[in-house]
Amino acid sequence: MSFFALVARNRLALGGLIVMGIVVLLALLTPVLPLAEPNVTNTSNRFAPPFSEGALLGTDHLGRDLLSRLMWGTRLSLAVGFAAAIVAATLGAAIGIIAGYYGGRTDNVIMRGVDMLMAFPYILLALAIVAALGPGLVNALIAVAAVNIPFFARNIRGITVGIAHKEFVDAARLSGMSDARIILTEILPNVIPVIVIAMSTTVGWMILETAGLSFLGLGSQPPVADLGSMLGEARSALITNPHTSIVPGAMILIIVMAINLLGDGVRDALDPRLKSGALNRPLPATLVARTRTPAPPTQDGILELSELQTQFHVKDRVYRAVGGVSLAVKPGECLGIIGESGSGKSVTALSVMGLVASPPGLITGGSVRFEGEDLVGAPYRHLRSLRGRKVAYIFQDPQATLHPLYRVGDQLIEAISSHRSIGREEGRKKATELLEAVRIPNAAARVDDYPHEMSGGMRQRVGIAMALANDPEVIIADEPTTALDVTVQAQILSLLDDLRRERGLAIVFITHDFGVVGQLCDRVAVMYAGRIVEQGPTRAILDAPRHPYTARLMACVPELGGGRRRLHAIPGLPPAVDQLPEGCAFAPRCDRVQPECRRGEIAFDAGQALAVRCLYPVEQKEAAR
Amino acid sequence: MTRYILRRLISAIPVLLGISVIVFAIMALIPGDPATAILGSFATPENVAALNEDLGLDKPLVQQYFIWLGNMLQGDFGRSFALNRPVLDEVLERFNATLVLAGTSFVICSLLGIIAGVVSAANQYGFADKAVTFVVLLGISIPSFFLGMMMILTFAVNLRWFPASGMWPIYGTRDIWALLDHLAMPAFALSVVATGVIARLARSAMLEVLRQDFIRTARAKGVSEQGVIWRHALRAAMVSIIPVLGIQAGFVLSGAVYIEVVFQWPGIGRMLVDAILRRDLLLVQGGVVIVAACYVFFNIVVDVAQSLLDPRIKT
Numbered sequence: 001m002s003f004f005a006l007v008a009r010n011r012l013a014l015g016g017l018i019v020m021g022i023v024v025l026l027a028l029l030t031p032v033l034p035l036a037e038p039n040v041t042n043t044s045n046r047f048a049p050p051f052s053e054g055a056l057l058g059t060d061h062l063g064r065d066l067l068s069r070l071m072w073g074t075r076l077s078l079a080v081g082f083a084a085a086i087v088a089a090t091l092g093a094a095i096g097i098i099a100g101y102y103g104g105r106t107d108n109v110i111m112r113g114v115d116m117l118m119a120f121p122y123i124l125l126a127l128a129i130v131a132a133l134g135p136g137l138v139n140a141l142i143a144v145a146a147v148n149i150p151f152f153a154r155n156i157r158g159i160t161v162g163i164a165h166k167e168f169v170d171a172a173r174l175s176g177m178s179d180a181r182i183i184l185t186e187i188l189p190n191v192i193p194v195i196v197i198a199m200s201t202t203v204g205w206m207i208l209e210t211a212g213l214s215f216l217g218l219g220s221q222p223p224v225a226d227l228g229s230m231l232g233e234a235r236s237a238l239i240t241n242p243h244t245s246i247v248p249g250a251m252i253l254i255i256v257m258a259i260n261l262l263g264d265g266v267r268d269a270l271d272p273r274l275k276s277g278a279l280n281r282p283l284p285a286t287l288v289a290r291t292r293t294p295a296p297p298t299q300d301g302i303l304e305l306s307e308l309q310t311q312f313h314v315k316d317r318v319y320r321a322v323g324g325v326s327l328a329v330k331p332g333e334c335l336g337i338i339g340e341s342g343s344g345k346s347v348t349a350l351s352v353m354g355l356v357a358s359p360p361g362l363i364t365g366g367s368v369r370f371e372g373e374d375l376v377g378a379p380y381r382h383l384r385s386l387r388g389r390k391v392a393y394i395f396q397d398p399q400a401t402l403h404p405l406y407r408v409g410d411q412l413i414e415a416i417s418s419h420r421s422i423g424r425e426e427g428r429k430k431a432t433e434l435l436e437a438v439r440i441p442n443a444a445a446r447v448d449d450y451p452h453e454m455s456g457g458m459r460q461r462v463g464i465a466m467a468l469a470n471d472p473e474v475i476i477a478d479e480p481t482t483a484l485d486v487t488v489q490a491q492i493l494s495l496l497d498d499l500r501r502e503r504g505l506a507i508v509f510i511t512h513d514f515g516v517v518g519q520l521c522d523r524v525a526v527m528y529a530g531r532i533v534e535q536g537p538t539r540a541i542l543d544a545p546r547h548p549y550t551a552r553l554m555a556c557v558p559e560l561g562g563g564r565r566r567l568h569a570i571p572g573l574p575p576a577v578d579q580l581p582e583g584c585a586f587a588p589r590c591d592r593v594q595p596e597c598r599r600g601e602i603a604f605d606a607g608q609a610l611a612v613r614c615l616y617p618v619e620q621k622e623a624a625r
Numbered sequence: 626m627t628r629y630i631l632r633r634l635i636s637a638i639p640v641l642l643g644i645s646v647i648v649f650a651i652m653a654l655i656p657g658d659p660a661t662a663i664l665g666s667f668a669t670p671e672n673v674a675a676l677n678e679d680l681g682l683d684k685p686l687v688q689q690y691f692i693w694l695g696n697m698l699q700g701d702f703g704r705s706f707a708l709n710r711p712v713l714d715e716v717l718e719r720f721n722a723t724l725v726l727a728g729t730s731f732v733i734c735s736l737l738g739i740i741a742g743v744v745s746a747a748n749q750y751g752f753a754d755k756a757v758t759f760v761v762l763l764g765i766s767i768p769s770f771f772l773g774m775m776m777i778l779t780f781a782v783n784l785r786w787f788p789a790s791g792m793w794p795i796y797g798t799r800d801i802w803a804l805l806d807h808l809a810m811p812a813f814a815l816s817v818v819a820t821g822v823i824a825r826l827a828r829s830a831m832l833e834v835l836r837q838d839f840i841r842t843a844r845a846k847g848v849s850e851q852g853v854i855w856r857h858a859l860r861a862a863m864v865s866i867i868p869v870l871g872i873q874a875g876f877v878l879s880g881a882v883y884i885e886v887v888f889q890w891p892g893i894g895r896m897l898v899d900a901i902l903r904r905d906l907l908l909v910q911g912g913v914v915i916v917a918a919c920y921v922f923f924n925i926v927v928d929v930a931q932s933l934l935d936p937r938i939k940t
Contacts, residue, residue: 112643113643115640115643116640116643116644116646116647117647119640119643119644119917119920119921119924120644120647120913120917120920121875121876121878121879121916121917121920122875122876122879123879123880123882124878124879124882124897124913124916124917125647125913127882127897127898127901127909127913128648128651128652128909128910128913129651130901131651131652131897131900131901131904131906131909132651132652132654133654134904135901135902204766208768211768212768212770212882212883215768215770215883215886216882216883216886216898217898217902218898218901218902228768231768231770231771231774235774235887238774238777238778239777239778239782242778245771245774245778246775249768249771249774249775252768252771253766253767253768253771256766256767256768257762257763257766260762260765260766261762264762279829279832279833279836280749280832280836281746281747281749281831281832281835281836282835282836282840282841284844284850284853350841353845355841355844355845357836357841380850384847384849384850385847386847387844387845387846387847388845388846388847389847392845392846393842393845395838395841395842395845397838400837400838400839401838401839401841401842402839402842403839403842403843403857403860403861404839404861404937405860405861405864405934405935405936405937406860414843414846414848414852415846415847418846418847418848418849418852419847450936450937452936452937463842466842466846469846
């Protein structure tokens with residue numbers, strides 16, 4: 001979509017554009033409009049109110065027609081503001097390009113100077129310049145342009161540094177072009193859009209600042225008046241005749257507001273994150289739009305998902321990240337969920353406690369039962385009271401999942417204090433115990449560490465300790481060992497295994513690693529394109545996978561001491577979940593595919609101990625081969 | 626920490642020298658002869674030459690700069706010819722009044738801006754968000770001097786809630802209540818633009834943080850939504866808000882010029898404008914250097930605050 005279309009789609013920006021267009025047009029037309037002379041005084045008719053005979057907006061303290069003065073003043077203010085913006089942009093860009101292109105000492109000297117200028121409070125520098133040059137509109141223009149040069153120089157330098165080392169610039173240099181030519185033909189065209197954007201965001205300021213200097217009597221000198229000096233002159237009559245102040249003041253407000261609206265629109269149109277909705281704030285709990293009442297549970301367990309569906313609605317696209325998942329886990333049991341990235345395993349896990357980012361996430365069907373009670377659509381307060389207390393999470397990448405600015409001890413205490421009040425001393429003691437429970441050496445000292453002061457393995461242990469803080473019934477671990485090296489991974493797995501045996505925890509363990517599943521999980525569910533394709537006891541599936549996808553996935557795993565077995569990558573890519581094929585989602589990549597595979601719904605009986613979603617499962621003897 | 630502060634203070638020295646060079650250079654650019662400006666156009670050439678020698682203006686520029694710098698370091702900023710008193714005395718007296726005004730405004734815009742930004746982000750696309758966005762747009766578009774005039778018209782002339790101008794009552798006691806009474810309108814008018822800028826930034830910083838993984842962790846722990854917003858998200862967003870507070874402090878300090886003129890506040894901004902119109906250049910020079918130096922030190926304070934707030938910054 002073109003840039004202008006994007007701006008036009010933003011209704012406020014369009015409004016700003018229209019208002020600005022009208023103001024500029026009127027300013028351009030001022031000399032030919034049938035207006036009274038702006039500078040002719042008529043003291044017998046001073047301070048005429050608005051809508052009086054012959055003076056639509058009234059007259060000022062010298063009897064001059066306000067409408068005419070307003071139009072001429074607007075013309076002058078716009079001209080000076082834009083001129084200042086152009087001067088500042090040109091000089092600032094020139095300085096920035098030179099600093100960025102030549103780099104090294106040139107860059108150093110120039111940017112130091114720019115930093116010095118930026119060390120001044122803004123208007124103060126403008127005042128100093130006007131003080132030196134003397135009051136006057138041109139001098140005010142110079143002052144306003146000068147104080148804005150550093151802003152442009154900095155921005156443009158940053159962009160130029162990025163461009164100056166690109167291949168096409170090197171190529172131009174090798175072809176013997178002079179520096180001046182390279183700057184004009186290669187660098188400048190790439191920098192101009194940035195200059196224009198920077199101008200669109202600052203021209204409003206510059207109009208405001210020149211108006212300000214004129215208001216102080218340092219800009220345009222009588223009898224010529226821009227909007228600022230009109231306001232300045234009217235100030236002495238503010239109380240007796242406020243309309244002489246309101247007219248120019250309102251005009252400045254209108255102009256600057258229109259420019260700001262337009263500038264915001266331009267900025268938004270250029271920010272790709274706004275279009276994708278990536279800047280949406282996730283709500284406290286995932287939204288629910290469930291049309292049908294969920295079916296009664298088919299399996300039993302402390303946590304039981306049935307036909308769960310979670311989607312992402314982005315613009316008019318619907319991504320079916322979880323397309324009807326049923327699974328259950330009993331106390332003391334560990335269920336593994338395995339699949340490639342993008343198979344929907346994390347979204348399934350996050351849906352349990354309503355933690356899927358929403359918008360754009362949306363739970364559209366099925367149920368999540370904890371101790372028999374459906375949590376989909378449960379009130380937020382209730383959901384919150386269960387989070388961390390009954391069902392706790394361990395996330396991947398503890399670098400990003402722990403708050404970077406709080407001590408780990410405080411974060412542990414907060415996990416507890418969110419559910420029951422706990423004193424300072426007791427909290428600290430409990431936090432130390434938790435760190436000891438996950439075998440962090442020297443726990444008493446470590447509680448005062450910040451996350452960045454710990455190693456990756458230690459942080460992951462903190463994440464586990466946090467999940468254990470309230471003795472939950474269920475722990476959902478979302479790839480907790482993926483970011484860690486193998487020895488640390490083994491330690492963490494055995495730690496989780498011990499905890500499960502000691503405390504009777506139910507664990508849902510999400511991974512893409514069959515080795516991990518084999519070590520820890522009693523049962524395993526294999527996910528593909530948002531659905532479970534195979535489910536059963538870990539041993540049975542590891543020994544004889546029945547779904548072709550499982551079989552291929554396992555063939556991807558190198559086995560230690562497994563001799564010269566070849567690694568088989570699965571050809572093709574998983575389907576995009578916004579356009580799933582009919583029938584089996586794996587059909588396009590399957591080497592056993594039959595025409596029936598591409599038709600209708602493939603049945604899957606989640607209630608069975610060993611279930612597979614395939615019309616032509618791999619036979620036992622085939623797999624043993 | 627002490628070492629960090631010391632290092633920052635030392636690094637301020639070249640900046641301060643640079644500021645003095647810039648101010649000196651601007652003043653040296655002045656067309657015409659300062660002595661003529663002081664004595665008036667009817668002065669005899671002998672008188673002008675004598676005054677030039679008196680002021681050291683017959684020496685080379687570089688020498689003049691070092692003399693000026695040396696004098697400043699000894700606290701001698703020269704005399705204001707129009708006021709006939711030492712520049713330093715006048716500047717410090719006026720600067721006090723400006724600090725009261727700008728300091729109050731800075732507190733107002735920091736608090737209001739952050740609260741508005743957080744509320745706006747927490748209710749993204751909701752009524753509160755739209756209302757804040759609109760008010761902010763209005764706030765950053767209205768010239769502060771126009772807003773000040775309209776406030777005088779409304780709250781001083783029509784409603785008679787606050788006095789229209791000045792820092793102290795002309796008659797009566799000079800206590801804190803009298804000051805607050807006079808301070809309320811100018812401080813608010815001065816804070817409006819900065820409030821808007823801070824609110825905008827706080828909103829986008831909050832939206833950025835609210836998508837982070839550690840927010841999801843906080844929710845998974847069962848932290849209440851208020852706790853997620855104010856304890857977890859705002860704390861992390863402050864890291865990017867604080868530097869902007871520093872920049873806005875500069876805007877508030879310099880924007881005080883307009884407000885001081887509108888509300889007849891006896892601050893340094895009004896002093897500078899008067900001095901410029903009277904071409905009292907030593908006063909302008911001294912005033913600008915002192916305010917800029919204070920601003921440099923304030924920025925060091927901001928940096929130190931930043932490092933206290935973010936333990937990841939190596940001090």
